[in-house]
Amino acid sequence: MFADPAVWLPFVFAALMGLSIVIYVVLDGFDLGVGVLFPFADDHEKDLMVASIGPFWDANETWLVLAIGLLLVAFPVAHGTILTALYLPVAIMLVGLILRGVAFEFRAKAPSRQKARWNWAFFAGSLMASLAQGFMLGLYVLGLGHSWAALGFGLLTAVFLTVGYSFIGAAWLILKAKDDLQVKAVAWARGGIWGLILGLAAVSAASPLVSARIWEKWFTLPAMAWLAPLPILSVLLVGLLWVVLRRLPMERDRLSWVPFVAATALFVLAFLGLAYSFYPYVVPEQLTIYQAASAPESLWIILIGTIIVLPMILGYTALSYVVFRGKASLLTYDLIVQSPAPGEAVETKLPR
């Protein structure tokens, strides 16, 4: 099988696309989630929340461009089919992403009397993008049809994914914030965990029910035994979150990383389950990755570039997270804020 590039190249590209999607869902998931939580915060907290995602959001969204780019370049036929079927939710998501992306900048630079308006745009944009993505997930799971049942299910997953994003957003804030905002974030996380649980349950229940093929893939031995760790791990992680969230915040900020890491693991597990269900289809029940793939010579030239560039991308993404590690402080261009040397916590504001 692996001697023939026409066989393994589509698989490699499907895997790369899957990797981009899962990285996107986790990374932009947390910053969309922070936007969804905006109305619950006061003005100072809003600034801190934006500061916690300011240096990252742009790179986070680039994973969406990469995912859609890989779909476009590796599976051009599927790209057209999926995106025309999802025309309206895609448009809503795009308008949402536009609004929130620019609100980041405008809220900090526009006259202060307009700040409330851009805060609202930031929230509305985040909400639109989250809801639209959840809706698309639901439609995709049900096979991209437009029946009333599919629309209803889409609305349900829209709400669940949005609450799920707000959960991982709160988990990010638990990690990056301190004092009052951190306490608030813990409360938000307790309130948002159900979205994650119900979302996981709904998608897990619906996908085998819709498709006999998926049912068979899950509920026949020995596959069932191999797959058992997925649901078991998920339940354990939810239990862990439940316990930890009741105790946070703790002395000396212990375990503040646990909710974010556990939430990330849950998103990854859920994605693995979905990927397993739908393989080898890229358009559910209609088009496999092998039927939709581009010409091998074009895939080769992208693969070579990817192999060289992807480690570099991961490297400087990591660098950026290292530079902006630790608790978030306000981002501002107007002041000189000298970063305190190790051991001293001085903040110097220099006047003109």
Add this chain to the structure above:
Amino acid sequence: MDTLLLSRIQFGANISFHILFPTITIALGWVLLFFKLRFNATRDPKWMEAYGFWVKVFALSFALGVVSGITMSFQFGTNWPGFMETVGNVAGPLLAYEVLTAFFLEAAFLGIMLFGATRVPGWLHTLSTFLVAFGTTLSAFWILVLNSWMHTPQGYELRDGVVHATDWMQIIFNPSMPYRLAHMLVASGLTVAFLIAGLSAYRRLRGDRSASVAATLRFALGLAAVLIPVQIFLGDLHGLNTLKYQPAKVAAMEGNWETGGPRPLILFAWPDEDKRENLAEIGIPHGASLILTHSMDGSVPGLNDYVAADGTALHPPVAPVFYAFRIMIGVGVLMLLLSWTGVALMRRRRAGVDGLPNFFLRVTVAMTFVGWVATLAGWYTTEIGRQPWLVTGVLTTKEAVATVPAPMVLGTLLAYLAVYLALVLAYVGVLFYLACKSADGKPVILMPASSAAQVAVTAAE
């Protein structure tokens, strides 16, 4: 209106909105690097102040460019599925290389460039500025390779109606790519030069006598004065290239109906596609022949050569191309007049920016966004000039459009238009607001930690 026309308007609106911002960020990245390097070399805080102000403009422009770019990557699929299905084997890898080599580079280092000045050593901040500038230029390279290939496709073969790549060097270095890329990069430089000149002039008019504003105004007028003749030269080369590979476009640009020579350079006319002639034509005799063939009586291609037997036009719609081209040239002439006048005024009695009278400053403010007008007019000339083809000789625009119902496209089009209009207004408003705020004595300083901050302190005291 039908889906095709609505989809074209939607993509046109989207790409027009998008190009406004990369046009600024491509050159502004390098200008910021220049400011930073000047600061590193001279330790003069005016350069860091300039950096601090313009990095904000960069951040805002960049965000607008990113979000409008994401929209486009989706619209290929939602509105133009035939494009990727037919030429995906060529367009795909080029777009993938843009994302992989440019987008992530820009995005990751932008954070450090904007907010990392106090967190990383000075050299890493300078390096981040360089990498962001490099990333935006690389991104322009890949997308212009693809765009040029759509105009002058090479290095491919058709199998069962689908394009397959045969020679990547021919695809990348296709005949119009070097000219288009150079023309666009210089256009970006000019747009930024006039943006900086305009906002700096605005600050001076508001009474801001800081060394930083004087430095950016002098720099921007000088940059414009150097770039504009280069651009005229490159534009001429690009036109000759188009004459060779896309004569129908040149015929529309010149408003020339019958092939032959000598042909006048038409300054104004009303091209009438029904009568197939120009009304109210004013021209300079032999002008078009001279410019296009560099000889007085050279032959200029005519639109009537591109009509099918049944009478349907195989050439682009004439009036939009004809007028867009003239707007671009007209703006170019204005740019030349303003920048050379400015440099002459500054050189007279070595007066520098103090030699610029208020009237000149007001005109400069009025021309702040003139680069946008020229860039859009230029893009309309070349893109409408490619019609009816989407990829010359391979795929028509009509063949590529999706079968989405027209009312749905209309709905999203109106939504996008409303958002774009609001954002352009907000953008222009915020730029002048920032200029006001800085002019009224709220310094915008962004300092790297360590020695640089010390310099600023001493200078400020």
